[in-house]
Amino acid sequence: MPELPEVETIRNQLNKVLRGKIIKEIEVLREKSFSGDPTAMRGWKIQSIERKSKILEVLFENQPDIVIVHLKMTGQLIYVNGEKRILGGHPSPDWVNQLPSKHTRVIWNFDDGTKLFFNDMRVFGWMKIINFKEYEKYTRKTVPDITEKGFTTKYLFDILNRSKKPIKLVLLDQDKIGGLGNIYVNDALYLAKIRPDRKSDSLGLGEVDSLHAAVVTVIKRGIKYGGASASNYVQVSGLGGTYQDHFLVYKKEGEKCKRCGGVIKKIKLGGRGTFYCSDCQK
DNA sequence: GAGAGTGTTGTAAC
DNA sequence: GGTTACAACACTCT
Numbered sequence: 001m002p003e004l005p006e007v008e009t010i011r012n013q014l015n016k017v018l019r020g021k022i023i024k025e026i027e028v029l030r031e032k033s034f035s036g037d038p039t040a041m042r043g044w045k046i047q048s049i050e051r052k053s054k055i056l057e058v059l060f061e062n063q064p065d066i067v068i069v070h071l072k073m074t075g076q077l078i079y080v081n082g083e084k085r086i087l088g089g090h091p092s093p094d095w096v097n098q099l100p101s102k103h104t105r106v107i108w109n110f111d112d113g114t115k116l117f118f119n120d121m122r123v124f125g126w127m128k129i130i131n132f133k134e135y136e137k138y139t140r141k142t143v144p145d146i147t148e149k150g151f152t153t154k155y156l157f158d159i160l161n162r163s164k165k166p167i168k169l170v171l172l173d174q175d176k177i178g179g180l181g182n183i184y185v186n187d188a189l190y191l192a193k194i195r196p197d198r199k200s201d202s203l204g205l206g207e208v209d210s211l212h213a214a215v216v217t218v219i220k221r222g223i224k225y226g227g228a229s230a231s232n233y234v235q236v237s238g239l240g241g242t243y244q245d246h247f248l249v250y251k252k253e254g255e256k257c258k259r260c261g262g263v264i265k266k267i268k269l270g271g272r273g274t275f276y277c278s279d280c281q282k
Numbered sequence: 283g284a285g286a287g288t289g290t291t292g293t294a295a296c
Numbered sequence: 297g298g299t300t301a302c303a304a305c306a307c308t309c310t
Contacts, residue, residue, distance in 0.1 A: 003289070032304095054290085072290050074306085103306090122305045124290065165299070174291075182289055230289065231308090250289095271301075273287080 002071045004146060004179030005222025005243065006233050007054050010077055013087060013236035014049040014056075014116075017079045021046045021110040033105035033120060036129025041067075052139040053178025068128050068138055069118070074103075074232040075125035081114040086237050096238035121232060145178030146219045153205075153212040160200045160208060167203065168196035169270045171215070179219065183228050186275045187248040188215045195281045196274045197267070221246065249275040 002010070022045045026038035044060040051057065056069040056077075069077070078096055085091045099117045100107060106127055108116040118127060130138060144150030159176045160167065171177060171185050180188070189196050191214035194207060203211070222243045227233055229240030230251065248258075253266035253275055262279030 006289090070290085072304095073288070074290095120305095121307065122288090122290095124304060163298080169299090172290090228289085233289075270299095272289085 002054060002075065002227070002233055003181030003184050003222070004054060004219055005184070005225075006227035006241065007051055007056060007071065008147070008223050009227045009235055009241060010071075011049050011051045011056055014077065014079070016087060017081070017114075017236065018046045018058075018116065019048060021112070021114070023108060024111040025109045027107040027109065028105075029100070029107070030105040030123060032123055033118065033125065034127045036065075036067075038106075038129075040065075040129065052141065053143070053145040053174060054181070055139050057135075057139070064132050065129050066132060066135070068130055068135075070125050071120070072122070072124035072126075074119075074121040076117075076119040076232065076234050077236060078117045078119065078234065078238050079114065079236045080117065089237055090239060092238045140175065140178065143175060143178050146180065146215055151177065151212075151216075153209050156212050156215075157203075157205060157208040160203055163200040165200050166197045166269050167194065167200045168274060170200045172270070180215065182272050183230065183243075183247070183250045184215075184218045184222055186250045188218045190249040190276060190281060191218060193281050195278075196269055196276050198282075218248075249277065251275065 022043060023041045026041050028034045028038050044063055047059045047061045049056060049058050058067040078099065079086060080096060080099060101119060103119045103121045104117050105120050106118040144155060160170055163170045168185055168189060171180050192211040194211060222228060225241055225243040225246060226235060227241030228243035230244050234240055249264050252264045255264050257264055257277040257280060260277065260280040262277045264275055265278050267274050
């Protein structure tokens, strides 16, 4: 489920707790969840955690290889240091101290006794050790993500203009724009007053300008609220984000539109739930 | 209990 | 080439 705001929240928190940690041992409980030789990582010292679109990158000191992580639908990264609360926030939920659970796929053990758990119920997510040369292939370095300067109205107009697919599907295409997933794309289209099933190339420049602003706004809002915990996503402490309390249309079918009073409808596009107001989204 | 639905994305098929 | 359908997996909801 994690989209850009969720991954960014995790990145910020991991940077606070993992910098300078030295790896003692990597336990791979499920082969499919980890690619590369985990024993090679012994002694590596974490330098920083970066992000490109929805992919996390763990960089190590004096080490050309990096570890990239994709959480896909149900991945979680949870840091445990034996204290009831981390990052000065609310106390971590009890289940955090009972990890590993049956969904724990990989455990990073650090030499100070602290641990990072990679949980992933559906086993779609992965961790990979890659050489920096393979970096572009995995992170689509040339595709701008929403937080980057390359994501401009002009860029958005160009890619939308090249497709006749429903606009929502183009916005979700990670080869074109990095970072949007099903939650934020629904809310962004609502904010821009554009129907998700509009043909991508039917938008005028003014509409694309509104859409660009809307996408940036919902992503910023998602980050501000620490992500959306509609189901599996949790932060590094095991606590949820709160963007789900601020959904505009996502999962609100049957409710009244706060803007015009119309009823929020649910349709299916590209096989996924799609929510919009049929009155004020044109 | 069966069947549909779930936040992602790569691949196969049309 | 563009676009759609499905699979990967495990759980919840109807």
